[in-house]
Amino acid sequence: MPLLEVENLRTSFHTRGGVVKAVNDVSFSLEAGETLGIVGESGSGKSVTCYSIMGLIPMPPGKIEGGTARFNGIDLLKCSVRELNRIRGKRISMIFQDPMTSLNPYLRISEQIMEPLLIHEKLTRAQALKRAIIALEEVGIQDADRRVHFYPHEFSGGMRQRVMIAMALIGHPEILIADEPTTALDVTVQAQILDLIRKRQRDLGTAVIFITHDLGVVAAFCDRVNVMYAGRIAESAKTTDIFAEPLHPYNAALQRSIPALQSKDAELFTIAGLPPDLARLPKGCSFAPRCNRAAPECSVRETKLQEMKPGHATSCTRIQLGEIASLKSSVCKS
């Protein structure tokens, strides 16, 4: 039985410009200890998916329209805040994109890092402080017993992200949701942070949901990948399959867009057009207007994620119908 099972999650935002369907019928599952990547461009709904699970969607304007997210038999989408608070920070925790803003500037690191322990484990302050210092040492902060009393502004960005990781993992959660944890950091620090997350994951056996738009990170880091587009999962497969055998034109195009894999002389490949307005989604496949393999039926038929091979699902209608056999060639062409 999977650790976390999300089914038919639909989250939308009711704005003046209409109902923005940020997450539209998303289902996936997460096994204990595995790393699941969620990739997609900005606005594809990858963060909103995780925010919905964590109960972080501001309501209003946000609304979870339907679906379930079962964790240990508890539906995180429907349980009370009190129940959710017993899980958040203790059994499921999260690290955020920008370490510069995700720590409270007015509180010492010690206060913030001790909070989950004081709340969830009812430790005394002295015990919690000891654990906080150990947690900081475990994420590679030197002089932790002294630095634990610093304020966030006295740390660099990479150090703050380490603090965030220490804070998220201090209660030894079963799931860690990492929402683009390296996007705001510079490249050298990115690698350190990724290594750190992987090391801590191995030590603690935590399952990780890794949200990113960086396919390189996905390749190095994740066991399985969900590629999201316009609030839906376009393709879901093991990492090796995602790269070796893309089954959705969007995934294939994404991989062609990686600058490092393109020849230096040629013009950089980009996906033409813009992601659709989530308040006015086109009929049929939402990627169809930008898709180089689109057929007339793509803008008519509703898409549905369907497993083509064991563990490899796509929402591309034409592949499901067998009209396209493989997208491999289009990746390697350039």
Added chain:
Amino acid sequence: MTADAPEITSVAIPPSLDEAQKGTSLWKDAWRRLRRNKLAIIGLINFVLITLFCLIGPYFVPYQSGEQARSLQSCRPMEPIYARIQERKGKIVRTDFIPESKILDENAFITVSKEQRDAGLAQLKRGEPLKAGRYTYQISARKHLLGTDALGRDLLVRMMHGGRISIGVGLAATAVSILIGVVYGAVSGYLGGNLDIVMMRIVDILYTIPFTIFVILLMVFLPPSIFLLFMAIGAVEWLTMARIVRGEISALKHREFVEAAVSLGLGRLHIIFRHLIPNVLGSVIVYSTLTVPQVMLLEAVLSFLGLGVQPPMSSWGVLIDDGAKTIETTPWLLLFPAAIFSLTLFSLNFLGDGLRDALDPKSSKD
């Protein structure tokens, strides 16, 4: 200390950290910036001195606040005062005090020739007693530094006692307004939604009630007391505070550190009081230093209208009111209370401005 957590005994915690190691907080930075603002520091020192003057001053003045001297009405500041001693059979039966301005009205001087009068005055001024009929006149050690009012009460000591009330009302009503305003604003701002709308419309409605009419109504239906004054002022002053805090909190609540706090499973109240309110304390402090003078002004206005502090208690507002009534004959009764009041307001305003600059995180970090 370590016995109950055996798995982590290997890490030693240093017994104490000295200040330098603890890192500089935003508050320390703010204090450093404030110290560089001369005007604000002068304001701070000035306010402290005025407060001390009102608190401990009365112990150094030999008069009581309500003490009246019938014969010493409306003395000028520092006016020499003469004692008129009435003796019967070698015993002093009565001592009255006559200010210099009234001494020539005394029988002893009215009934004699001009030369005798001048000689007598000169004798008194030298400190020698002057006998006239059954009275002995003598220069007195009594001095009223700032003069006396129409009832012969010492202005200096009344100003000190009045200051206690004025500053006390200012601080207490501000404290009340902070307490209500911050909690109300923070709850409204953080919880948001319909609750926020309802709570803020209540504030809007309360804003529309004209303050003086509100106070007059209170005074009509309830016996006037200083407690009522606190209530009336507190009931009005928290509105702005609530708006300020609500605005800041609703901007802060979408910041990532609040999301992080939510994702750690912290309760709503915990987030409001532990994470959000410390973040708005800067503006709260700044606004408070501007509220104190506002409240003092309100109290003065009410007292000026006869709705505030009731006699025999005094406040600066009462004193200014009294002084204004007799501005032609005894201008010092207006001048001194108005001066100390203005000085206090200026000090607090400068301090408030300085604090606003010092606590602004956008100001340079040097």
